[in-house]
Amino acid sequence: MGTKRLSGLMLGCLLALVFITMAPAPAPGQAKTVEMTYSMFFPAPHAVTILATDWCKEINKRTNGAVRISMFPGATLTPADQSYDGVVKGISDVAMTAVSFVKGRFPLSEVIDLPLQYRSGTQATNLANEYFQKFKPKEFDDVKMMYLHSHRPGLVNTKKPIEKLEDLKGMKIRGTGTSAKVVKALGAAPVAMPMTETYDAVSKGIVEGFVAPFEALKGWKLAEVVNCTTIDYGAAYTLLFCVVINKKKWEALPKDVQETIEKINKEWIVKHGELWDRIDREAKEFGLARGHKFISLSKEEDARWAAAVRPMLDEYVKAMKERNLPGEEALNFCLEWLKQNP
Numbered sequence: 001m002g003t004k005r006l007s008g009l010m011l012g013c014l015l016a017l018v019f020i021t022m023a024p025a026p027a028p029g030q031a032k033t034v035e036m037t038y039s040m041f042f043p044a045p046h047a048v049t050i051l052a053t054d055w056c057k058e059i060n061k062r063t064n065g066a067v068r069i070s071m072f073p074g075a076t077l078t079p080a081d082q083s084y085d086g087v088v089k090g091i092s093d094v095a096m097t098a099v100s101f102v103k104g105r106f107p108l109s110e111v112i113d114l115p116l117q118y119r120s121g122t123q124a125t126n127l128a129n130e131y132f133q134k135f136k137p138k139e140f141d142d143v144k145m146m147y148l149h150s151h152r153p154g155l156v157n158t159k160k161p162i163e164k165l166e167d168l169k170g171m172k173i174r175g176t177g178t179s180a181k182v183v184k185a186l187g188a189a190p191v192a193m194p195m196t197e198t199y200d201a202v203s204k205g206i207v208e209g210f211v212a213p214f215e216a217l218k219g220w221k222l223a224e225v226v227n228c229t230t231i232d233y234g235a236a237y238t239l240l241f242c243v244v245i246n247k248k249k250w251e252a253l254p255k256d257v258q259e260t261i262e263k264i265n266k267e268w269i270v271k272h273g274e275l276w277d278r279i280d281r282e283a284k285e286f287g288l289a290r291g292h293k294f295i296s297l298s299k300e301e302d303a304r305w306a307a308a309v310r311p312m313l314d315e316y317v318k319a320m321k322e323r324n325l326p327g328e329e330a331l332n333f334c335l336e337w338l339k340q341n342p
Contacts, residue, residue: 036069036093036249041080041196044073046219047279048272052096052243055268059261066257069094080194084244088142093249099240100177106139107323111330112150112240113178114316115185115309116338117233121213121276124150124238127337129269135330143244144251147265149272151213152280153236154179155229156186157222158209159202162230163295165304174198174210178312182237183211185309199225211237215276217292218283228293234306 038056042049049071056069078086081102083095099106100113112131118124128148162168168188175183180190191207195216201207202225209226210216217223243265250258284294297305313331320327 033065034067034249034253036067036245037077038069038071039075039077039083039086039092039095040071040073041075041083041096041194042073043196043220046073047215047275048096048219049073051268051271051275055243055264058264058267062260062264063257067253067261075194075196080196084143087244087246090246090248092246094146094243094245096241096243098177099242100179103177106137106240108135108137108139108320108325108327108330109240110178111316111327111334113237114313114331114334115182115235115237115306116313116334117306118150118153118236118238118338119233119342120273121150121152121280122273123338123341124152125269125273125276126341127334128240130337131330131334134333135326140242140244142247144247146243146245146261147269147272148240148242149269149276150238150240151215151276152238153233154182154211154213154238155232155236156209156211157216157226157229159226159228160208161228161293161295163297164301165308171209172207174201174207177239179211179237179239181312182235182309185312186232186235186305187308195220198222202226213276214280214283214287216283218286219279223283223287223290223292226292228295229287230295230297232297232302232305234297234302234304235309 038052040049040052053071056071060068072092077092078095080097083092083097084102084105086092087095099109112128125148128150132145132148156162156168156173158171158173165187168186171188172191173183173188174193175190176192180192183190191201193201198210199220199222202210202222210222212222214229217229287294317328317331320330
């Protein structure tokens with residue numbers, strides 16, 4: 001090999017080495033994108049689905065493409081009551097589910113669903129995450145928790161006006177999990193079914209109403225099939241929603257990617273609380289424009305509704321004691337937290 005050719009080759013190798021040394025390190029996951037699926041039971045146009053989809057996009061953006069999550073709304077990937085097990089079994093990688101979908105599966109966490117007289121989505125969502133951080137319930141150990149959120153007060157929505165407790169007696173009202181117990185405590189007959197079936201059930205007369213926050217009137221189009229909402233804050237419950245990810249899938253992610261996602265999760269806790277409050281306001285305005293009647297109870301009547309559901313709190317403590325779980329501590333924590341954060 002000639003001297004000039006050898007010199008040129010050495011110079012080329014040296015320049016290549018310089019460029020490699022100077023080149024920025026690849027972003028996390030840049031070489032290979034981790035693809036994930038997200039099972040969502042809310043319909044595609046619902047504000048909760050849209051916000052969850054934004055969470056997916058934010059993760060893709062801030063991990064520089066390391067993780068890409070595809071949304072499957074409307075329970076198309078797994079039914080609502082199977083969404084949690086779907087993540088455990090790897091049918092989906094991520095899911096939003098609710099504790100009430102599988103009664104008894106998450107016993108300690110059912111404390112959040114109890115009729116604790118909630119007043120806002122932000123309040124309920126913040127409590128849910130504070131509770132989880134304090135108690136770290138083992139019932140979620142087979143997944144990795146992303147974050148939790150809870151809707152605004154769950155109230156009674158019916159075809160006919162309900163102005164006093166006696167008006168509910170014997171009525172067939174849709175409710176699931178703890179909310180079904182609320183329905184029963186108020187004197188009505190609970191009928192369990194997925195939210196996706198509620199519209200048809202009410203329109204066909206299978207049930208005469210349902211319990212849910214204002215948002216269901218617009219988000220699930222239920223203002224088309226009921227005419228009245230009773231604002232019974234004394235018996236107001238919420239639903240504990242959680243976003244979970246397959247544990248093996250999570251553990252396979254690089255540490256810096258995990259840290260980025262954890263930061264995003266904290267932001268989405270705030271966003272979900274604010275969202276529940278906003279869409280409730282919008283749904284109430286939507287209902288009023290349609291002539292929907294919102295019935296406020298007197299202080300005395302609301303106290304009667306509160307007294308009717310109060311035994312549920314004692315029953316929860318008793319049931320947790322039988323399972324050797326700190327139910328009394330969990331309930332007292334929630335009641336005290338709500339007192340300090342009205």
